Amino acid sequence: MASLTCSADQLAQLFGSNTTNAAAATxxxxxxxxxxxxxxxxxxxxDSTYLLFSAYLVFSMQLGFAMLCAGSVRAKNTLNIMLTNVLDAAAGAIFYYLFGxxxxxxxxxxxxxxSHFxxxxxxxxxxxxxxxxxxxxxxxxAAAxxxxxxxxERTQFAAYLIYSAFLTGFVYPVVSHWFWSGDGWASASNTNHLLFGxxxxxxxxxxxxxxxxxxAGLYGxxxxxxxxxxxANPGQSVTIKGHSASLVVLxxxxxxxxWYGFNPGSFTKIANPYTSGSYYGQWSAVGRTAVTTTLAGSTAALTTLFLxxxxxxxxxxxxxxNGLLGGFAAITAGCSVVEPWAAVICGLxxxxxxxxxxKVAERVKFDDPLEAAQLHGGCGAWGVIFTALFASEKYxxxxxxxxxxxxYGLLMGGGGRxxxxxxIQIVVIVGWVSVTMGPLFFVLHKLKLLRISAEDEIAGMDMTRHGGFAYVYQYHDEDESNKLGMQMRKIDPEDKS
Incomplete structure (x- = not known):
């Protein structure tokens, strides 16, 4: 907000020098x-209240991640995956505070x-x-x-702590500096040095x-x-379903x-008029960003459903x-600078x-229980390209x-810069994460700190690593039980026989 000034000379120009004395002017x-x-x-x-409320909304996504992850894994690993989500937040808080x-x-x-703060x-x-x-x-x-x-469902607990601290304390902050800091070499806010203008x-x-x-998840x-x-069988993949569709939906x-804090909240301010005294200002852009976010996710969900x-x-x-979340991941880059109709294309x-x-992951035998690498990596990359195609000059x-x-956007008449x-952003992010997280996971693997034993994986980490089940009653996984020649039976945690 521009500062307003007042002086005796200014008042004299308005009311006349004879009508304004120094005491009255003061x-x-x-x-x-x-x-x-x-x-x-x-x-x-x-503005501060708006930003804090947005931060609370983004933090609530950790609960969303926890429920989504819990529902997407088998019941025997529920405690494990929920604990990792809790520690992502806790370890991330300390390392982001100290270094990130x-x-x-x-x-x-x-x-x-x-280099400060x-x-x-x-x-x-x-x-x-x-x-x-x-x-x-x-x-x-959220990145962690x-x-x-x-x-x-197969990673040692120590590996979770190590990668989470490294990602939130160093890998992710460097990338956010490049593209969001006013000093970043490729930041749109660095008006002294703008990549390709x-x-x-x-x-x-x-x-x-x-x-x-x-x-990072891809490498892990x-x-x-x-x-x-x-x-298990050559040329054939076996779908391992999560244990609770209800938790996935929740x-x-x-x-x-x-996501309404994630995308609209990224303005960081709301009381910013574009034209003083007008009904249209940054609060309108905040609303538009929420609309584009909604349309992209909804379109992606319906497209995935019917296909x-x-x-x-x-x-x-x-x-x-997953389709809905893929649409949200894609629109996140350009949510504030595209028209609502373009958001529909983004989601599609x-x-x-x-x-x-x-399909590619299945063909190359890549196993990601939550499709996170495909969803966030693949759809995120599309969102970066989408923004460069559809960004509006006005916005x-x-x-x-x-x-x-x-x-601005190539398809909107803004050229190819x-x-x-x-x-370049896509290339450098892939390169940076490859040379940081790839070696980290490789070293953990060589030190036998990355993956749990086959026996623990079959039994489930809740019992072998966390001392019990997430639910009162637990069942052996039917497919794995049959492979091991075991009969499917209900297990009561209180039964010591």
């Missing part, structure tokens, strides 16, 4: 300044990595307050939660969050290999709800939920990308002010 100006400061304080409080936030937003810095030293500043840290921490742990789904428009993180988490799942029984709706119905002959609720193609990635200039003639920047 009195009037003091009160005028007090009122002006109150308006500025109110605007700051509104500084690496991401520690300004002034070079274009590669931040370790352990929040010197916060708050004129640039951001504690609420900004909380919001960015919620994003960091994506990876945990890819390596579910545009920078990368990844508004809420299709690349920064979803691709990072998805590619690939290095430790598929679950026992997933590709988790999906919680993630949907949280899989044609292929499988069934109306599959789990596929619909995202469903096709997800289905295609799943780009509103959301990213400060530079005239900024490139934005697309070039976004292709």
């Amino acid at each position: 009195y009037i100006c003091d009160h005028f300044t007090a009122v002006s400061q109150k308006f500025s304080d109110a605007a700051s409080a509104i 936030f500084a690496f991401a937003f520690g300004s002034p810095s070079n274009g590669f990595i931040g 370790f352990a929040l030293k010197s916060i708050p500043t004129s640039s951001f307050d504690y609420s900004f840290f909380l919001f960015q921490w919620a994003f960091a742990i 939660g994506i990876t945990s789904g890819s390596i579910a 545009s920078g990368v428009i990844d508004f809420a993180g299709s690349g920064v969050v979803h691709m990072v988490g998805g590619i 799942a690939f290095i430790e290999g598929p679950r026992i029984g997933r590709f 988790g999906t709706f919680l993630l949907w709800f949280g 899989n119905r044609v292929v499988s002959g069934h109306w599959n609720v789990t596929d619909v939920c 193609v995202a469903a096709l990308v997800l289905i295609g990635c799943n 780009v200039n509103e959301v990213y002010p400060g530079k005239s003639d900024r490139p 934005l697309l070039a920047a976004h292709v």
Whole structure:
């Protein structure tokens, strides 16, 4: 908000020098300044409250991840996967506080990595307050939660803690610095040095969050290999279903709800008029972003529903939920700078990308219990390209002010410079995560810290690693029991026989 000033000379110009003495001018100006400061304080409080509320919504996505993951795995691994989601948030909080936030937003810095604000030293500043840290921490742990789904049901607990700390404390913050910090080498906010004159428009993180988490999960799942029984017979895959479609749907709706903080909240401010006194301002852009998010996810869900119905002959609720989330992951990059009709196209193609990635994964015997690498990695990459194709000139200039003639979407008449920047984003994210998370998972594998034993995997980690079952009654998995020559029977945890 522009500051308002008042002086005796200004009052004299309005009322005449003979009608305004120094004492009266001082009195009037003091009160005028007090009122002006109150308006500025109110605007700051509104923006801070908006950002905090958005952070709470994004954090609620951790509950969504936990429920989605729990429903997507077998009952014998429920405790394990829920505990990993809790620790993603807890370990992520400590390491993002100590290192991550500084690496991401520690300004002034070079274009590669931040160098200030370790352990929040010197916060708050004129640039951001504690609420900004909380919001960015919620994003960091979302990336870690994506990876945990890819390596579910067969990963040692120590490996979860190591990768989660490394991802939230270093790998993810460096990427967010590149594309979101005002000093980042490819940031659309770095008006002193804009890549191809545009920078990368990844508004809420299709690349920064979803691709990072998805590619990290890709390496983890690939290095430790598929679950026992997933590709037991040559040339044939066996679907290992999660134990609770109800939890999958619950988790999906919680993630949907949280996405209204994830995407619209990325404005970080709401009390920002584009034209003073108008009904149209950043609050309108916030609403538009929520609409594009909704349309992309809904379109992807319906497209997945009908396409899989044609292929499988069934109306599959789990596929619909994954399709919905794929549409959300895709629209996240361009949610603020595209028209609602373009969001429908985004969701339609995202469903096709997800289905295609799943087919490729099955063909190469890649096992991801939650389809996280395909969903977040594949659909996230599509979202980055989609933004470079459909970003609107008007919305780009509103959301990213400060530079005239900024490139916008190729198919909207804005040329190919934005697309070039976004292709580079995809390449560098894949490269960075490959050279950081790939070696980490490989070293854990060589040290025998990554995958649990076959005996523990068959029995289930809840009993072998966590001291009991998530439910009062537990059943042996039918397929695995038959392979081991065991008869299907109900197990009562209280039965010591």
